[in-house]
Amino acid sequence: MKDKLRIAKIVALGLIIVAAAAFLHYNLPRAAVVSIQGTDVKRMDASGSLAKNPNRAGTRDVRFINTVRKNNRVLVLRNEDTGWGWPPYFKFNSADLVAQAQAFANENPPPTVLITYYGWRIQLFSLYPNIIRMRAVAPDYSHFPWFNIIFLILLTAALLYMRVKVKRTYNRVRERFFKKQAPPSDAGDDSRP
Numbered sequence: 001m002k003d004k005l006r007i008a009k010i011v012a013l014g015l016i017i018v019a020a021a022a023f024l025h026y027n028l029p030r031a032a033v034v035s036i037q038g039t040d041v042k043r044m045d046a047s048g049s050l051a052k053n054p055n056r057a058g059t060r061d062v063r064f065i066n067t068v069r070k071n072n073r074v075l076v077l078r079n080e081d082t083g084w085g086w087p088p089y090f091k092f093n094s095a096d097l098v099a100q101a102q103a104f105a106n107e108n109p110p111p112t113v114l115i116t117y118y119g120w121r122i123q124l125f126s127l128y129p130n131i132i133r134m135r136a137v138a139p140d141y142s143h144f145p146w147f148n149i150i151f152l153i154l155l156t157a158a159l160l161y162m163r164v165k166v167k168r169t170y171n172r173v174r175e176r177f178f179k180k181q182a183p184p185s186d187a188g189d190d191s192r193p
Contacts, residue, residue: 027087028151029116029132031143032075034067036104036113036134039079063094065101065131067115077117078128087118089132097131104136112139 044062063079079098082091104113114137119129 024152026120027118028148029089029118029145030129030148031114031116031145032067032069033137033141033143034069034075034113034115035110036101037066037068037110038105039098039101040064040066063098064128065098065115067113076121076128077115077131079131082130089118091130091132097134100134104134111136112141113137114141114143 041061041063043059045059065077065079067075067077069075079094079101081094082089084090104111113134115134116132117129118132120127121129
């Protein structure tokens with residue numbers, strides 16, 4: 001029984017770690033060095049998929065930025081404001097980013113651009129990562145994710161600190177309420193040989 005409980009705890013902990021890693025991977029900013037090829041606007045319904053009937057309620061226009069990475073792989077990004085919602089990037093400049101992307105795409109040759117984005121590209125569900133910002137960089141630029149590293153170090157430190165505090169509190173409560181009684185002493189036993 002103890003082995004089954006131990007395995008259940010390990011599986012539950014593993015699922016929590018996988019869910020937390022997926023949450024962080026989706027929400028933390030990532031960067032790519034790309035060449036911008038153009039922009040596009042598509043009508044989407046409320047679920048995020050392409051609208052079959054653009055006249056029905058709940059549709060919206062979504063801006064897209066088409067890019068190509070250095071290794072010639074395409075990366076299509078949506079360009080929507082996050083506003084005050086989640087994730088908290090407080091992005092209100094999607095129209096400005098489209099104008100900037102169009103300016104980059106019209107230059108000859110197109111400049112190398114560093115884009116910052118979050119999210120996943122899942123073709124099956126028509127999900128696109130959302131661009132946060134962009135800027136021109138040198139063609140040989142390589143990005144190092146300082147923000148993500150510092151954030152993960154601080155998050156790990158906070159979780160370790162919380163674990164220590166919870167363990168100390170648990171031990172204190174356990175000692176106070178579940179203190180084991182000392183075994184009876186043998187001081188009065190006269191049956192020694």
